[in-house]
Amino acid sequence: MSEQSIALNRFGLGARGDDAPPENPRRWLLGQFDRYDPNPAALRDRPGSKAAAADFLHYRLNLRGALRGTDQVDSLEEAGEDLQQVLRGYFGKVRDKYFADVAARGQVAIDSDTPFVERMVHFWSNHFAVSVAKRQVSGLVAPYEFEAIRPHVLGSFRELLRAAALHPGMLLYLDQDRSVGPNSLGARFRASRGMDEVGLNENLAREILELHTLGVDGGYTQADVTEFARALTGYTFDGLPYLRDAQPLGNGAAFSLVVHEPGRRTILGKTYRQRDGDQALAVLDDLARHPSTARFVATKLARHFSADDPPGTLVARLETAFRNSDGDLPTLYRTLIEAPETWRPERHKFRTPWEWSVGALRATGVRELPARIFTGIQSELGQTTWGPPSPAGFADTAASWAAPDALLRRIEVAERIATASRRTDVPALARRLFPDALNDTTATAIARAESPNQGLALLLAAPEMMRR
Amino acid sequence: MIDRRNLLLRSAALGGATLLMPTMALAAAATDKRLLFVLQRGAADGLATLAPVGDPDFLRRRDRLADGVEDLPKLDGFFALHPAFENIGGLYRDGQALFVHAVATSYRERSHFDAQNLLESGGTEAYAVRDGWLNRLLGLLPDGGARALALSPAVPLALQGQHSVSSYAPSALPEATGNMMDRVAQLYRSDPQLSGLLDEALRTREMAGDTQLKNLRDAEKTGELAASLMRGPEGARIMMVESDGWDSHAGQRFQFNQQATRLDAMLGAYRSGMGVDWNDTLVLVATEFGRTVARNGTDGTDHGTAGAAMLLGGSVAGGRVLADWPGLAAKDLYEERDLRPTRSLEAVLAGAVAAHFGIEPPLAMRTLFPDRDAQAEEGLLRSQSSIVRPQNGLRSS
Numbered sequence: 001m002s003e004q005s006i007a008l009n010r011f012g013l014g015a016r017g018d019d020a021p022p023e024n025p026r027r028w029l030l031g032q033f034d035r036y037d038p039n040p041a042a043l044r045d046r047p048g049s050k051a052a053a054a055d056f057l058h059y060r061l062n063l064r065g066a067l068r069g070t071d072q073v074d075s076l077e078e079a080g081e082d083l084q085q086v087l088r089g090y091f092g093k094v095r096d097k098y099f100a101d102v103a104a105r106g107q108v109a110i111d112s113d114t115p116f117v118e119r120m121v122h123f124w125s126n127h128f129a130v131s132v133a134k135r136q137v138s139g140l141v142a143p144y145e146f147e148a149i150r151p152h153v154l155g156s157f158r159e160l161l162r163a164a165a166l167h168p169g170m171l172l173y174l175d176q177d178r179s180v181g182p183n184s185l186g187a188r189f190r191a192s193r194g195m196d197e198v199g200l201n202e203n204l205a206r207e208i209l210e211l212h213t214l215g216v217d218g219g220y221t222q223a224d225v226t227e228f229a230r231a232l233t234g235y236t237f238d239g240l241p242y243l244r245d246a247q248p249l250g251n252g253a254a255f256s257l258v259v260h261e262p263g264r265r266t267i268l269g270k271t272y273r274q275r276d277g278d279q280a281l282a283v284l285d286d287l288a289r290h291p292s293t294a295r296f297v298a299t300k301l302a303r304h305f306s307a308d309d310p311p312g313t314l315v316a317r318l319e320t321a322f323r324n325s326d327g328d329l330p331t332l333y334r335t336l337i338e339a340p341e342t343w344r345p346e347r348h349k350f351r352t353p354w355e356w357s358v359g360a361l362r363a364t365g366v367r368e369l370p371a372r373i374f375t376g377i378q379s380e381l382g383q384t385t386w387g388p389p390s391p392a393g394f395a396d397t398a399a400s401w402a403a404p405d406a407l408l409r410r411i412e413v414a415e416r417i418a419t420a421s422r423r424t425d426v427p428a429l430a431r432r433l434f435p436d437a438l439n440d441t442t443a444t445a446i447a448r449a450e451s452p453n454q455g456l457a458l459l460l461a462a463p464e465m466m467r468r
Numbered sequence: 469m470i471d472r473r474n475l476l477l478r479s480a481a482l483g484g485a486t487l488l489m490p491t492m493a494l495a496a497a498a499t500d501k502r503l504l505f506v507l508q509r510g511a512a513d514g515l516a517t518l519a520p521v522g523d524p525d526f527l528r529r530r531d532r533l534a535d536g537v538e539d540l541p542k543l544d545g546f547f548a549l550h551p552a553f554e555n556i557g558g559l560y561r562d563g564q565a566l567f568v569h570a571v572a573t574s575y576r577e578r579s580h581f582d583a584q585n586l587l588e589s590g591g592t593e594a595y596a597v598r599d600g601w602l603n604r605l606l607g608l609l610p611d612g613g614a615r616a617l618a619l620s621p622a623v624p625l626a627l628q629g630q631h632s633v634s635s636y637a638p639s640a641l642p643e644a645t646g647n648m649m650d651r652v653a654q655l656y657r658s659d660p661q662l663s664g665l666l667d668e669a670l671r672t673r674e675m676a677g678d679t680q681l682k683n684l685r686d687a688e689k690t691g692e693l694a695a696s697l698m699r700g701p702e703g704a705r706i707m708m709v710e711s712d713g714w715d716s717h718a719g720q721r722f723q724f725n726q727q728a729t730r731l732d733a734m735l736g737a738y739r740s741g742m743g744v745d746w747n748d749t750l751v752l753v754a755t756e757f758g759r760t761v762a763r764n765g766t767d768g769t770d771h772g773t774a775g776a777a778m779l780l781g782g783s784v785a786g787g788r789v790l791a792d793w794p795g796l797a798a799k800d801l802y803e804e805r806d807l808r809p810t811r812s813l814e815a816v817l818a819g820a821v822a823a824h825f826g827i828e829p830p831l832a833m834r835t836l837f838p839d840r841d842a843q844a845e846e847g848l849l850r851s852q853s854s855i856v857r858p859q860n861g862l863r864s865s
Contacts, residue, residue, distance in 0.1 A: 175718050175766060179765060180765055196532075198766075201717055201764055202770055203770070206579075211581075216577075216581070222578070380641050389509065389712055390509070390510070390715075399623070399628050400622055403635040403665065404634045404672060405669050405672070407666055408644075409621060412644045415648055441655060445651060445654065457644075461655070463655075
């Protein structure tokens with residue numbers, strides 16, 4: 001692949017059909033840092049985190065009302081009319097909002113003239129994954145990316161980690177909102193009244209260590225997980241009627257001392273004596289600059305921009321850059337852009353469904369896809385937007401995406417997108433998408449197509465479109 | 469809309485102009501035995517699946533998560549099957565379901581992702597083995613067209629590897645035109661990866677026919693579809709289905725009941741759909757690890773260690789629960805919180821497939837789950853099967 005084609009496709013999201021290829025690929029990538037817009041027009045009207053969190057709490061209140069008097073509901077079939085209504089009302093609204101949010105995300109990616117930085121938004125959003133696979137989180141996944149990820153992709157890893165870990169979307173996804181210090185004032189109060197016992201949930205603590213910072217071999221123990229979970233108690237939703245002391249964080253989350261586990265914590269050999277929410281913040285900050293984190297993040301970045309098995313030299317380069325810059329993200333991106341390993345001509349990375357469909361829509365200039373259709377296409381291609389199967393996010397390896405049925409679906413969608421586009425300049429378009437990097441086979445197939453439509457569909461299904 | 473069967477025949481008429489090989493698509497495999505592997509992702513709670521109601525510590529530690537469990541009919545005086553598993557309970561009564569409890573892989577940490585990686589790759593360290601044990605199993609079967617299939621658009625790790633594997637899931641997308649498909653096949657001719665994938669995909673869609681399904685959300689229809697892809701001489705011999713959503717950290721009773729109901733409906737429909745081929749079918753249901761014995765602070769359970777697995781099928785030596793019960797008193801728990809493993813899940817899986825496909829158990833163990841002390845379990849199926857020898861020539865349908 002030529003350097004222009006690498007900049008457009010490996011670093012970017014694919015060329016927009018009418019753009020001239022960048023004259024200086026590296027300068028074009030670096031220049032995007034200054035032009036990136038964390039809050040582009042398409043996202044400005046989308047409901048924010050605070051509103052989404054409040055909506056969710058409202059729903060949960062109604063749900064409890066509808067459940068009152070019932071002992072335990074083990075299945076939806078047992079649910080009464082009230083309950084059904086509450087569920088339908090909230091999730092119907094959330095579903096429509098989700099479609100519109102996915103479409104807005106797509107619009108930003110399709111229109112962007114800073115596609116490298118947008119790629120980093122997608123990368124970090126997947127690194128710190130929240131997922132509609134847990135249905136209750138559906139209303140918060142978009143505000144999470146728009147407010148916790150987007151503003152920080154050109155900041156430091158430390159800021160990004162704080163914003164992601166303490167967003168109400170993450171707190172809800174990994175059950176932190178309901179985790180209570182067993183010796184906290186709140187827990188003792190409940191116990192004294194003979195109310196149901198509440199306690200610790202270690203889900204978020206574990207996933208921060210395993211998936212967001214140190215990595216599974218990063219050198220922590222079960223005791224560290226539990227201690228960190230204790231430190232994190234108190235971070236929950238803002239606006240809970242029984243936590244009047246809660247200090248809002250401004251994003252729909254809050255910290256409440258009433259449910260925070262009192263006492264000092266020892267995590268990874270260090271003692272944290274803070275008495276409030278600063279305790280978890282201090283732990284997060286230390287995790288953000290831990291050598292294991294540098295290694296873990298470097299490996300994931302290297303994998304994303306080189307190959308499923310990234311060259312050790314590239315990982316080492318990024319690891320050093322991470323440690324020397326204290327996790328400054330633009331420094332890491334510059335390292336990627338300057339590294340020889342990311343400019344090797346072989347296309348090793350199989351595009352994910354998101355990358356492929358966004359690339360196809362950027363290429364063709366199709367912008368009229370209704371929100372439902374765009375969202376549905378992502379799911380049909382096997383990558384429900386903001387819906388990875390687990391907190392580990394979507395896999396970043398070819399084996400996860402290069403599959404028989406998944407490929408057939410791309411071909412079907414290619415034909416559909418080609419039909420929606422009315423482009424007739426397909427041979428020239430192909431050369432613009434892959435400057436000096438178009439295979440003869442593809443050029444021939446396009447030239448022999450029975451119509452421009454079919455030529456375009458073949459271009460979108462071509463091997464060049466499948467890998468970057 | 470183009471009919472896939474016509475597409476294949478037409479492609480055959482084009483001879484060398486295409487990579488589609490309909491003769492292979494119609495080949496019957498050299499074994500009649502079928503294996504369906506169901507992976508419960510997210511750590512299904514073995515203590516909810518099979519509640520040890522005979523253990524006095526169970527109700528105490530589970531507290532209100534176990535409400536009503538004492539009243540369930542007991543399987544063998546000690547364990548009670550979760551009531552959502554109606555069809556599976558029926559198989560148990562017919563002697564066609566064998567449950568294994570206090571079972572775990574060699575993994576002793578509590579990461580879903582590492583644990584699933586080990587259970588799928590068969591390695592002893594996460595990410596050390598790059599292919600999956602179901603793919604390596606293909607290499608142990610007699611030559612001749614045994615096809616493996618993932619019931620999902622992509623291929624999960626357990627099926628990834630050097631042997632070609634197909635994937636299929638129903639979709640709401642309009643099919644591409646036949647003309648387009650022919651041209652794409654041409655376009656991929658010099659790209660072995662893409663041409664191989666396309667070839668597999670077309671063959672599998674041909675088998676599935678027009679399902680009228682748009683996704684896999686309907687558990688019963690999913691079971692019927694799985695059966696339709698596995699029964700008959702040309703059916704796939706190995707299939708994997710993923711069952712998500714078992715990570716019940718909060719509100720476990722509701723969540724578990726939903727997942728269990730779905731799994732049971734899927735397997736019930738699958739069993740009916742397999743018809744007479746059920747006698748040659750083995751279903752293995754397993755999860756990456758179990759969950760904590762005690763209820764957590766949010767009416768759920770956290771990541772644990774040992775759990776439960778199920779073996780279903782016409783030749784399973786069922787109607788019993790296989791367990792060396794470790795007990796749930798504080799001193800008996802693993803790290804003072806989890807059900808202690810007393811059986812190797814790998815040994816159960818290897819032993820079951822060895823007996824099912826007529827593979828020497830030690831060979832199965834070291835190929836599928838290498839570098840372990842445990843030996844493949846024997847006696848899981850009623851009788852050792854004999855391998856059906858490859859038939860001469862290819863069958864036509």
